[in-house]
Amino acid sequence: MTKRIVKVYPRFERLWHWTQALLIAVLMFTGLRVSGVHALIPFGPAVMLHTLAALTLLVVWIFATFWLFTTGTWRQFLPKVEGMLATARYYAYGIFKGEEPPYQKQYWRKHNPLQAATYFGLKWFVFPVIWISGIMYLTYNFWDSGADSTFVLAVVRNIHLLAAYVIFAFVIAHIYLLTTGHGFRDHVRPMVTGYEEIDLTPEQEAYFEANTPDRLKPLEPAE
Amino acid sequence: MHATGHRHLLASLAFGLSASVAFAQDAMPQMPGDGSTADHSKFEILQQEFKSGPEVTAACLSCHTEADDQVMHSIHFQWEFDNPATGQTLGKSKVINAFCGNVVGNEPRCTSCHAGYGWDDMHEVPPQQSNAVDCLVCHDQSGQYAKLSTGAGHPPLGDIPGQPVSGKTITGADAWAVDLMKSAQSVGMPTRENCGQCHFYGGGGDNVKHGDLSSALYDPDIHTDVHMSKDGANMVCSDCHTEESHTWAGSRYLMDAKDTVGLGHPGEERFSASCESCHSDSPHEGDLMAIKLNDHVDKVACQTCHIPEFARGGVATKTYWDWSTAGRLNAEGQPIAEHNFTQSDGQELHTYLTIKGDFDWGENVEPYYAWFNGAVEYTLPEEEIDPTEVVEINKVLGTPDGEDSRIWPFKRMVGRQSYDAGYNKLAYSHVWGPTTDTAFWTNYDWSKAIEAGMKAAGSPYSGEYGFIDTYMYWPITHMVAPADEAMDCVECHSEDGRLVGLAGVVMPGTDPNSLFGRLGQILVLLTALGVIGHGILRLITRGKGGTHP
Structure with a gap:
């Protein structure tokens, strides 16, 4: 195994991530405004911004889903039980002892088991819930069928609200976890530049050298 | 008649301009008749010294043969x-309201606004002879026709037209002798001045009753009424209150509270005074915001957002009337008037x-809001009431989120008025009667x-009276503000918004701390x-979680 600097996040994925981050920030800010938690911007513009950001994110998502499945990247987000306990033990205990994280980032497995499980939950449950409830909320007048629909809308609204707060909680934990391990900057940098130091087997290294040399930073001359 | 005057002036100006542009000459004669094919001043039958209103009506009917029949069938x-x-x-002949109470027993004061002549006894149907219809009150365009405030519909008359005569007109102005010939020759389609002299002064003064109908509408600025202002659409009442055989669209008893027909078929002339009949049922156009606003029209009446306050334009409306304190005299035994x-x-x-008694007034008043399906149910004089509760003189019907209902703005008149304490029903009162020894x-x-009021109405009276607290609701639909002065979202979409307490509608922004909101906030807090x-x-523990410091 050799440590090599590899482009783990291609341009599209980085663009996707940061667009999504920005849009989720906008959605959180405007969503809290619309639900009445703060009044930092007027209500009407908040609704408009919330709707526009949601529609934009929906488009980004369609592209991202297409990309995930065509490139096979979707496998990154499949959860695995293996190693989960060790990871959980690390964050609950080992981290305070200065232990090394039990999990090393690999090219085909960028997430640790806890991360993978979290993303799986988000992508398969929370995001669909917020999308479906949000779209129902937005298109109320198309499916509304009178007085009973008000109750349905109230349910839809509360589901949307709860899912939004779950995502809010995720964002907090997500940002906090960037400060662990090698530190905040080291964690954020790959998502900016695309490159990260990764352990590669000689076979992988040879594969990259031969097939996608642009994904591999050339070895620096020995110091 | 200043607005009419202006319109004539504008019309002739516009005509003059286009004529000079088109033909570059000044001698172009003005088109006669001002849009009408008849100049009433040329009719011989109208060139006579009329002695009374009915005489004028008889002359009108010599050509307009069916007009009397049509008017007599109308609510007017x-x-x-x-x-x-x-x-x-x-109808006015049946109900007791929260203002002057009842008509019966108080003719000819209350019937001074009747669209006819000589209805001085409520026990009878209005006078049925064809010349009892008052054509001039609606059609006079001379600006000097008026009705005497105590004349059962008749105009003030005298030897010299224009000279002061005793009494007041129905708008409260000192009366003058009306020139009936001049009026008869001036007739045209009704303007605001015609409708206004009755409808702006209901309840005994300017804007006392409705709250959204006042003398401010004779010549409103655009902020007061975007439709009627000269700087706006410059419309008259009958532009919305469309007419068919002297019957008008629009009713305070049975409104078109949720018009789903909208514009109707292309070219269709709808008999409706609703906003939608001109503006369609998806009136906002343009952007995403327009779509969102159009989403509101199934639950919220146009008026709710577009008339943020009533009694605008500088004329206050009476908001509270306590009859129970009436009758207080000063040390000299003289009546009192306070102006505070x-x-x-x-x-x-x-x-x-x-x-x-005592009054409160309000200007720029925030309406009261309720679900409304257009139907108004009265507490009729023969119905039993509960004097321990606030009695609703009228109820606006409608159910929260009902198919036929929308949220409407109202003036809620607060009153304290007399009732029959033995039989628990509203009391009739005889208030006007300068020569009786019973009039209040x-x-x-x-x-x-x-006692006199109950007797006049033929209603059994226990002999005991008291006073009850009352509410009376007046749908607000006039004084529409320009679009950019419509209510902001936050007026309703906030914790202390205007519609708080109205069930049947999901309104984001009104309850950030709802059960699910709280659950979510707790989750976020725990995570943090x-x-x-x-x-x-x-x-x-100084463990950074990793070997690289």
Whole structure:
């Protein structure tokens, strides 16, 4: 195994991530405004911004889903039980002892088991819930069928609200976890530049050298 | 008649301009008739010294043969309305309101606004002879026709037209002798001045009753009424209140509260005074916001957002009337008048009158909101009431989120008025009668006034009276503000918004701390606390979680 600097996040994925981050920030800010938690911007513009950001994110998502499945990247987000306990033990205990994280980032497995499980939950449950409830909320007048629909809308609204707060909680934990391990900057940098130091087997290294040399930073001359 | 004058001036100006542009000559004659094919001043039958209103009407009917029949079938003449929604028979001749109470027993004062002549006994149907219809009150364009405030519909007359005569007109102005010939020759389609002299002064003064119908609408600025302002659409009442055989669209007893027809078929002339009949049922156009606003029209009446306040334009409306304090005299035994409300134009309005009791006024008043399906149900004089509760003189019907209902703005008049304490029903009172020894405004004695009122109405009276608190609702639909002055979202979409307490609608922004909101907030809080705790522990143990410091 050799440590090599590899482009783990291609341009599209980085663009996707940061667009999504920005849009989720906008959605959180405007969503809290619309639900009445703060009044930092007027209500009407908040609704408009919330709707526009949601529609934009929906488009980004369609592209991202297409990309995930065509490139096979979707496998990154499949959860695995293996190693989960060790990871959980690390964050609950080992981290305070200065232990090394039990999990090393690999090219085909960028997430640790806890991360993978979290993303799986988000992508398969929370995001669909917020999308479906949000779209129902937005298109109320198309499916509304009178007085009973008000109750349905109230349910839809509360589901949307709860899912939004779950995502809010995720964002907090997500940002906090960037400060662990090698530190905040080291964690954020790959998502900016695309490159990260990764352990590669000689076979992988040879594969990259031969097939996608642009994904591999050339070895620096020995110091 | 200043607005009419302006319109004539504008029309001739516009005509003059286009003529000079088109033909570049000044000698172009003005088109005669001002849009009409008849110049009434040329009719011989109208060139006579009329001695009374009915004489003029007889002359009108010599050409307009069916007009009397049409008018006599209208609510303007009958003062009676069978409400198909409730089965009640309403109308001025039937109901008791929260203002001057009842018409019966108070003719010819109350019937001075009748669209006819000589209805001085409510026990009878209005006079049925064809010349009892008052054509001039609606069609006079000379600007000097008026009705005497105590004349059962007749105009003030005298030897020399234009000279002051005794009495007041129905708008409260000192009366003058009306020139009937001049009026008869001036006739045209009704303007605001025609409708306004009755409808702006209901309840005994300017804007007393409705709140959204006042003398401010004779010549409103655009902020007061975007439709009627000269700087706006410059419309008259009958542009919305469309007419068919002297019957008008629009009713305060049975409204078109949720018009789903909208514009109707292309070219269709709809008999409706609803906003939608001109603006369609998806009136906002352009952007995403327009779509969102159009989403509101199924639950929220146009008026709710577009009339943020009523009694605008500088004329206050009466918001509270306590009859129970009426009758107080000063040390000399003389009636009292207190004026403790200053209107924005500086005019002092009465807040106590011996004849009427205590008042409150309001200008730029925020409406009261309720679900409304257009039907209004009255507490009729024969119905039993509960004097321990606030009695609703009228109820606006409609159910929260009902298919036929929308949220509407209302003026909620707060009153305190007399009732029959033995039979628990609203009391009739005899207030006007300068020569009777029972009229309240002459004798200040409730027991006599109520006894006489009940007798006049033919209603059994227990002999005991008291006073009850009342509400009366007046749908607000006039004084529409320009679009950019419509209510902002936050007026309703906030914790203390205007519609708080109205069930049946999901309104984001009104309850950030709902059960699910709280659950979510707790989740976020716990996450934040967990993260902070984890971070602090890491700092204390100095473990950075990794070998690279």
